[in-house]
Amino acid sequence: MNFFLQPLTLLTFFPLVGMLILFFIPSDRKDALRWTALITSLITFGLSLWVLGMFNASDPNLQLVARYDWITVAGWNIQYFLGIDGLSILLVLLTGFLTPISILSTWTSIEDRVKDFMVFFLLLEIGMMGVFLAQDLFLFYIFWEFTLVPMYFIIGIWGGPRRIYAAIKFFLYTMAGSILMLLAILWLGIYGGTFSVPDLIAQHNIPANVQGWLFLAFAAAFAIKVPMWPLHSWLPDAHVEAPTAGSVILAGVMLKLGTYGFLRFNLGLFPEATVRAAPWIALLATIGIIYGAAVSYAQADVKKLVAYSSVSHLGFVMLGLFALNSQGMQGAILQMINHGLSTGALFLLVGMIYEQTHTRELKVYGGLWKVTPVFGTIMLIVALSSMGLPGLNGFVGEFTILLGAFGSLAINNPIFASISALGVIMAAVYILYMFQKMFMGPQGEIVDEVKQHGHGRGIRDLNWREIAIMVPILILIFWIGLYPKPFFALMAPAVDQLVANLSNVTVAMH
Amino acid sequence: MTLTDISFSTIWPLAFLTVWACVLLLIDLFIPKDRKGITALLAALGLALTLGFTLTQIGMQQTGFMGMVVADGFSTFVNALLLVSGLLGVALAYGYVKRMGLERGEYYTLLLFSVTGMMLMAQAADLIVVFLALELLSIPLYVLAAFARPNIESEEAGIKYFLLGAFATGFVVYGTALVFGATGMTNLSAIVTAASNGTSNLLLLSIGSALILVGLGFKIAVVPFHMWTPDVYQGAPSAVTAFMSSGAKIAGFAALLRVFATAFPSIASDMTGIFWALAALTMILGNVIAISQTNIKRLLAYSSIAHAGYILMAFVPYGNPDVAPVSIAAGLFYLVAYAITNFGAWGVVIALEKSEGRGLEIGDYAGLARKHPALAAPMAVFMLSLIGLPPTIGLVGKFYLFRAVIAGGFTGLAIIGVLTSLISAYYYLRVVVIMYMRDGEPETEHEAFLDLTTILTAVATVVISLVPQFLFAWASNAVLKLF
Numbered sequence: 001m002n003f004f005l006q007p008l009t010l011l012t013f014f015p016l017v018g019m020l021i022l023f024f025i026p027s028d029r030k031d032a033l034r035w036t037a038l039i040t041s042l043i044t045f046g047l048s049l050w051v052l053g054m055f056n057a058s059d060p061n062l063q064l065v066a067r068y069d070w071i072t073v074a075g076w077n078i079q080y081f082l083g084i085d086g087l088s089i090l091l092v093l094l095t096g097f098l099t100p101i102s103i104l105s106t107w108t109s110i111e112d113r114v115k116d117f118m119v120f121f122l123l124l125e126i127g128m129m130g131v132f133l134a135q136d137l138f139l140f141y142i143f144w145e146f147t148l149v150p151m152y153f154i155i156g157i158w159g160g161p162r163r164i165y166a167a168i169k170f171f172l173y174t175m176a177g178s179i180l181m182l183l184a185i186l187w188l189g190i191y192g193g194t195f196s197v198p199d200l201i202a203q204h205n206i207p208a209n210v211q212g213w214l215f216l217a218f219a220a221a222f223a224i225k226v227p228m229w230p231l232h233s234w235l236p237d238a239h240v241e242a243p244t245a246g247s248v249i250l251a252g253v254m255l256k257l258g259t260y261g262f263l264r265f266n267l268g269l270f271p272e273a274t275v276r277a278a279p280w281i282a283l284l285a286t287i288g289i290i291y292g293a294a295v296s297y298a299q300a301d302v303k304k305l306v307a308y309s310s311v312s313h314l315g316f317v318m319l320g321l322f323a324l325n326s327q328g329m330q331g332a333i334l335q336m337i338n339h340g341l342s343t344g345a346l347f348l349l350v351g352m353i354y355e356q357t358h359t360r361e362l363k364v365y366g367g368l369w370k371v372t373p374v375f376g377t378i379m380l381i382v383a384l385s386s387m388g389l390p391g392l393n394g395f396v397g398e399f400t401i402l403l404g405a406f407g408s409l410a411i412n413n414p415i416f417a418s419i420s421a422l423g424v425i426m427a428a429v430y431i432l433y434m435f436q437k438m439f440m441g442p443q444g445e446i447v448d449e450v451k452q453h454g455h456g457r458g459i460r461d462l463n464w465r466e467i468a469i470m471v472p473i474l475i476l477i478f479w480i481g482l483y484p485k486p487f488f489a490l491m492a493p494a495v496d497q498l499v500a501n502l503s504n505v506t507v508a509m510h
Numbered sequence: 511m512t513l514t515d516i517s518f519s520t521i522w523p524l525a526f527l528t529v530w531a532c533v534l535l536l537i538d539l540f541i542p543k544d545r546k547g548i549t550a551l552l553a554a555l556g557l558a559l560t561l562g563f564t565l566t567q568i569g570m571q572q573t574g575f576m577g578m579v580v581a582d583g584f585s586t587f588v589n590a591l592l593l594v595s596g597l598l599g600v601a602l603a604y605g606y607v608k609r610m611g612l613e614r615g616e617y618y619t620l621l622l623f624s625v626t627g628m629m630l631m632a633q634a635a636d637l638i639v640v641f642l643a644l645e646l647l648s649i650p651l652y653v654l655a656a657f658a659r660p661n662i663e664s665e666e667a668g669i670k671y672f673l674l675g676a677f678a679t680g681f682v683v684y685g686t687a688l689v690f691g692a693t694g695m696t697n698l699s700a701i702v703t704a705a706s707n708g709t710s711n712l713l714l715l716s717i718g719s720a721l722i723l724v725g726l727g728f729k730i731a732v733v734p735f736h737m738w739t740p741d742v743y744q745g746a747p748s749a750v751t752a753f754m755s756s757g758a759k760i761a762g763f764a765a766l767l768r769v770f771a772t773a774f775p776s777i778a779s780d781m782t783g784i785f786w787a788l789a790a791l792t793m794i795l796g797n798v799i800a801i802s803q804t805n806i807k808r809l810l811a812y813s814s815i816a817h818a819g820y821i822l823m824a825f826v827p828y829g830n831p832d833v834a835p836v837s838i839a840a841g842l843f844y845l846v847a848y849a850i851t852n853f854g855a856w857g858v859v860i861a862l863e864k865s866e867g868r869g870l871e872i873g874d875y876a877g878l879a880r881k882h883p884a885l886a887a888p889m890a891v892f893m894l895s896l897i898g899l900p901p902t903i904g905l906v907g908k909f910y911l912f913r914a915v916i917a918g919g920f921t922g923l924a925i926i927g928v929l930t931s932l933i934s935a936y937y938y939l940r941v942v943v944i945m946y947m948r949d950g951e952p953e954t955e956h957e958a959f960l961d962l963t964t965i966l967t968a969v970a971t972v973v974i975s976l977v978p979q980f981l982f983a984w985a986s987n988a989v990l991k992l993f
Contacts, residue, residue, distance in 0.1 A: 073983040113880070138909070142900040149899065152939075156947045164947050168939060175899075175935055179928035183921070186913045 006066035007054060008082040011047045011092070012129045015040055015122035022118055030114045034107060037118035041100040041125065048096030055089055060493035062135060062198060070139075077194045081136040086494025087263055088132045090333060090487065091256055094340045095132065097472070098252045099125045102245035104469050105348050109244060109355050110158060117158060120150040121245065128253050132260060137185045137195040141178070144221075144261075147254065148174055151246065159241040166241035173234040177224035184217035188269070201268045208272050215273035218266050225258030228281075228318060229288035232311050239307035244351025247303070251310050252344035256336045259317045263329070267321070267498060271505040274324070278410035281322040286416045288315030293426035297433060302360045305434055306346045309386065312423055313339045319420055320401035323411055324502050328404025329495045330488055335397030337487070338480065342386040342394055345473045349379050352466050356459050357446050362437045366444030372461040376439045378470050383435050385477045387427040393480035398424055409506055520574030520581035523563035523589070524629045530556035531622035538615030546613045547604065553618035554600045557625065561593040573635055577697050580635040584842075587988035588632035588764040591846055592757060596625040598853045598963055599753030605957030606749040606860050612657055620650040621753065628761035632768070637686040637696040637722075640765050644682060644729070647761055648675050651754055655746040663867065667745025674738040678728030685721030688714050689773075698773040705774075712777065719774045719781070726769075729762035732822060733792040736815045743811035748863055751807065752856030755814045756849040763821055763845060767838055771828055771989075778829025785825040786923055792819030793930040800937050806859050806872050809937060810852075813896060816934060817848050823911055823927060827918025837914035839986040840907075846981060847895070847907035850974070854967030855892040858885055861954045861964070869953070872941060876950025884961070885954060886945045888968035893938040895971050898931050903975045910982075 018040025025032050055063060062083030071078040084092060103121060110117050127150065130143030148171055156167030187210075189195045192203055206214065224231045239247050267274050292312030299305040317339070320332030353368075353375070354360055369376035381392070388394035402424075405417035438444075451458040462470070480487060518525070534556065538549050564586060573580045599621055607613045627647025634640045652675060656668020690696050692714035693704035704710045727735040743751045774781065796816030803809040824841025827833040862869045862878075862885075879886035895904030908931065915924045974981060 071979055071982065073979050073986065076982065116879075116883075142905070145905070146900045149894065153946060156943060164943055167947075168936070168943065171939060172932065172935060176932050179932055180925075182909070183912065183916065183924055183928060186909070186916050186924075187921075190913060190917050 006082070007047070007051050007064050008066050008084060008133050011044065011051055011096075012082065012126060012133055014044050014047055015125045019119055019122050022115055022122075025115070027113075027115045030111070033114045033118055034103070037122060038100055038103050040122060041096075041103055044125065044129075045096035045100055048093050051084065052089065052093060055084065055490070057086070057490050058493055060497040061085060065135075070136075077189075077196075078138045079136045079196055081139060081196055082133040083135045083198075084133060086491040087333065087498070088260065089490055090337050091132050091253075091260055092129065094256070094337050095125065095128045095253050097476075098248060098340060098344055101344070101348070101469055101472070102248045102252075104465065105248065105351060106243070106245045107465060109351065113157065117154070120153045121249075124150040124154070124249065128249075128257070131257050135197050137188060137197060137200075139195075140197075141182060141185055144257065145175070145178055147257065151250065151254065154246040155238060155242045158243040159246070161241075162237070163241045166237040169234050170238040173231075174224055177221035177231075180217040181221035184214045187214065197265065197268065204271075206270065211270045211273040212276070215266055215270040215277060218261065218270075219277075222258040222261035222266070223284075225261065226255060226314050226318065227258070227311065228284050229291050229311060229315070230284075232288070232292075235311065236304055236307045239310070239347075240301065240303045244347060244354070247307075247347040247351070248344045251307075251347060252340035255310060255314055256340065259314065259321065259332070259336055262318070262321055263333070263498075267324075267502065271502050272509065274322075274502065275410055275506050275509055278322045278324055278408075279412065279416075282319055282405070282408075282411045282413075282416045285315045285318035285322070286419050288312065288318070289420050289423035290426070293423050293430060297426070297430040300362055302350050302362055302365075302434060302438070303347070303354075304360075305362075305430060306343060306350060309346075309427070309430065310339070310343055312427065313343065313386075315423070316398055316401050316420065319405050319416065320397075323401070323404040323408035324499065324506065325404050325408055325410075326492075326496055326499050327400050328408060329499065330491055331397050331400025331402075331404055333491050333495070334480070334484065334487055335394075335401060338385070338393040338397045341473050341476055341480075342382055345382040345470065345477075346386060348469060348473075349375070349382060352462065353459075357450055359446060362434065364444050364446040364449075365438040366441045367439070367447070368444070368459070369439040370443070371447055371459050374461045374467065378462070378467075378474065379439065380435065381474060381477065383431045385481070387431040388424050391478075391481050393477045393484075396480060396484045409503075516576075517572055517574035520570070520572050521579055521630075521633060523560045523567065524626060524633065526563060527556060527560040527622060527629070528626045530560070531619055531626065534622065535616075535619045538619065541615060546615050547608070549615040549618050550600055550604050553622055554597055556622060557593050557596045557600065561590060561597070564589045564593060577699065578636045578639050579630070579633045581633060583988040584764075584768065585633045587842060587984060588760060589629045591849060592625055592628045592632065592760055595753065595757045595760065595849055595853070596621065598967070599749065599757065601959040601963045602752050602853070602857055602860055603749035604959045605955065606747070606863075606960070609955060609957075610658065610747065610865060612747060614657075617654070617657060620654050624650040624654070624753075624757065628757055628764075631761040632764040634765065634768065635698050637689060637698070637769070640769065641679070641682055641686060643761075643765070644679055644725075647758065648679070648729070651675075651750075651758060654750040655742055655754070657750060658747045663745035664747060665745075667742045670738055670745075671742045674728060678725045678735070680725070681721045681728070682725030685718045685723075685725060688718030688721060690718075692718060698769065701773045705777075715774070716777050716780050719770070719777060720784070722769060723766070723781075723784070726762050726766050727788070730759050730766070730818050730821075731815050732788050732818050733795045733815065736792070736796070736818075739815055740808050740811040743814070744805065744807045748807065748856060748860045751811075752853055752860070755810070755856070756852050759814070759818065759821075760845050760849060763841065766825070767841065770825065771834065771838060782826055782829050785822060785828075786920065789819050789822035789826060790923060790926050792816065792822060793926060794819075797930045797933040797937075801933065803937070804872055806870055806875070806941070809872065809941070810855060810859070813934070813938075814852065816930065817852075817896070819930075820908070820911060820927060821845060821848070823915050823923060826915060826920050826923060830918050833914060833918040835986065835989050837911075837918060838989040839982075840910040840914040842985040842988060843978075843981060844907040844911050846985075847903040847974075850967050850970050851892050851895040851902075851904055854888060854964055854971065855896070857960055857964040857967065858889040858892070861885055861956070861960055862952060863955075864953070872944055874950075874952060875941060875944045876948035876952065878945040878950075878952050878954075880949070881952055882954050885964065888964045889945060890942050891968045891971050893942050897935045897938050899935075901972055901975050903971050903978070906975045906978050
């Protein structure tokens with residue numbers, strides 16, 4: 001098949017088309033720029049649905065493979081190798097889904113250098129898609145590091161008052177992890193004679209003592225990205241300073257690059273080391289769950305509260321992944337999607353109110369429900385989804401993860417799952433605390449303040465564009481909460497295959 | 511001696527360029543003062559023709575002048591790179607010297623003579639020729655560094671470069687004398703024979719080769735022989751610095767690679783530790799000191815020191831015959847990556863420089879992205895490439911280099927390499943931060959050749975990273991012939 005007509009190639013690089021068009025639109029035609037970016041990302045989402053249509057859920061292996069020799073001189077064996085399977089399909093869909101939503105959310109909030117913003121955003125989408133689809137370690141590393149660049153600009157140019165500090169911290173922190181992974185990738189490439197992930201997994205001959213080091217090097221890159229406690233300190237800065245769209249993508253997709261990395265590379269390439277590390281990762285994940293929840297509760301800034309809640313939620317994902325059984329992993333993958341939807345939606349909602357009030361201080365809010373009933377209702381649904389109310393998406397993920405963690409042979413200690421279950425309760429505490437402070441009780445001072453500055457026009461409710469942004473997310477929140485079966489069905493065969501590999505190792509080691 | 515011993519075909523591109531430079535010196539007398547651009551174009555034409563001739567030497571494997579010079583894959587690769595550097599050097603200087611009031615025809619002739627010295631360096635197969643080439647490439651550079659006279663900084667740069675350079679040359683001469691004393695030979699392949707059949711004094715040979723390393727180490731600015739670099743790079747006219755920081759480095763590394771890989775493999779076990787330490791020291795010191803720089807020329811000077819450290823990594827495994835070809839090819843590839851990126855970055859510096867050294871603080875770059883995106887975007891690409899981030903040639907170069915070092919078993923050095931890259935990210939990103947995230951009113955010069963150079967190098971930086979095959983193949987063929 002023609003190189004550029006491969007479905008996955010097309011899906012990854014389609015945003016380039018939009019970028020090229022953007023270059024030819026004058027910078028002052030802001031709406032034209034916005035529409036171009038939006039339509040490009042919508043078509044990309046359409047392409048991801050097309051890929052879903054061709055995807056055979058019962059096949060656990062890589063599908064729609066695009067594989068060509070790329071650099072094969074001088075002892076190199078690097079391939080252009082894209083493929084999709086049950087581990088990545090949902091994340092690809094999530095990326096395709098959240099990008100147009102984020103672009104739509106910038107309609108009125110990004111007025112400065114719109115063209116640059118849209119270019120960086122589309123570049124970011126290419127990078128993220130590439131990370132989820134690349135099956136060659138070199139190609140993967142290129143996409144992985146590349147995602148840093150546009151996000152760095154998005155935070156640094158369009159972010160809040162401390163944006164430069166946050167952007168550099170984000171960049172250096174993440175790069176610190178990835179360069180260690182680079183060395184591990186090189187070692188694997190030299191040792192295995194190929195950078196292709198499926199081939200390296202099939203060889204399965206990495207000596208156990210080296211596996212530990214390689215596992216750590218990969219884990220350093222991914223754990224910073226997730227972020228796992230105690231490597232999370234870049235996250236609150238980056239999330240708070242980033243513009244809304246940046247926060248949505250950062251929380252919605254980019255954190256999942258880390259968890260996905262663990263799933264695809266650590267679990268597959270280093271099974272022995274994985275089994276040995278499982279209890280330790282579970283420990284860090286549990287600390288992260290409790291710590292993230294406790295720190296969230298202490299925040300006075302709404303955005304920071306949501307940011308820290310990510311540390312807690314991603315702790316659940318890590319716990320599920322390293323349960324190393326089918327339930328835990330399936331729950332973890334679903335929870336990645338759930339977190340992308342719920343936390344993404346929370347950031348969007350916080351951004352919508354911030355655009356009007358220009359403050360995120362919890363104490364100045366209050367009694368908003370009366371003023372903005374639609375906003376309040378949507379916020380309530382999203383908040384309940386984030387804290388894991390049965391019937392909404394968060395519950396399905398967290399429940400499956402905890403089930404997996406309790407029965408996990410690899411973690412081999414129900415104490416982690418028991419403590420983590422407390423995290424669900426703590427989530428209810430900080431989420432409801434936030435909701436109560438903002439929407440209930442006496443009217444906060446901000447309501448009058450906005451009225452004064454706006455010459456009598458107070459805080460308005462959501463407009464049609466904002467509702468249009470939220471509705472697709474709400475539909476998914478209910479869909480996953482009420483009928484998650486199709487989502488599990490997509491990933492189950494691939495997860496089961498991975499679990500089977502790992503349980504052979506577990507049995508051999510115990 | 512018969513004519514066949516001479517094998518003139520080995521050096522004919524080099525000879526052509528020398529003659530061209532001499533003739534240009536004469537022609538320049540008849541070119542009116544206000545039209546020295548013609549000299550520049552003629553110089554560029556000479557370089558371009560020589561580049562064409564050099565490319566016809568691909569596949570040649572022959573010594574000439576009774577083994578004094580050699581034309582092989584290695585020399586062809588390096589010469590091609592040097593000639594491209596010369597062309598870029600002329601392109602960057604074209605508008606710059608006019609604007610700064612330095613437009614004198616000698617500029618381009620001196621540049622051509624320096625290129626001939628560099629080319630001779632790449633072809634040298636005898637330590638005497640190495641010395642000769644070193645002088646031929648350096649003396650024009652001393653003059654060029656002081657070309658902005660009576661500007662005091664430029665004069666200081668010239669004299670400083672001259673004094674330390676002369677001192678360094680002394681080391682090379684003394685080292686050559688000791689090697690001659692140890693083996694009775696100055697010819698590289700004869701030294702190998704003498705060293706391997708046990709007729710030589712190995713201690714003397716080691717000391718001699720170490721002294722040569724010191725002398726060449728000055729030229730390529732390796733710590734602890736780097737002290738002159740920041741002052742000279744800052745004081746010399748920017749167009750000269752751009753050429754010097756790439757060209758002299760390429761030539762110096764070519765000589766080091768040639769001398770150490772062909773002549774001294776027998777003492778590799780002694781030298782590996784020294785190269786290891788020099789590479790580590792250079793990477794650490796160069797990158798750490800660069801953090802505190804506020805002048806863009808000094809920043810790039812320290813960055814150039816740091817990159818010398820990365821290239822030096824390629825020498826560390828040279829004693830291991832399995833890895834040596836790969837690591838030297840990696841070194842060559844990295845030189846290409848560095849040269850392209852470096853020229854581009856200096857191009858942007860030149861575009862922002864004003865007379866009397868204004869416009870050279872990093873703070874002067876504030877707001878560049880808004881006012882001149884066509885300069886800011888290439889500069890951002892160059893900075894990413896110097897850090898080693900995708901999608902740039904800098905990443906591919908580092909990937910290739912670290913792979914060779916790890917394959918050689920020097921993982922510790924590779925870890926130092928990546929950690930110092932992380933440090934470098936901080937100061938390179940600061941340039942990007944200031945261009946993109948601070949507001950200001952930068953003034954820039956737009957000159958056709960300058961803009962063309964920055965855009966072309968930026969495009970090359972990205973495109974070659976996506977299709978590096980042909981360069982990989984060329985670089986690795988270049989060294990296969992060396993052994």
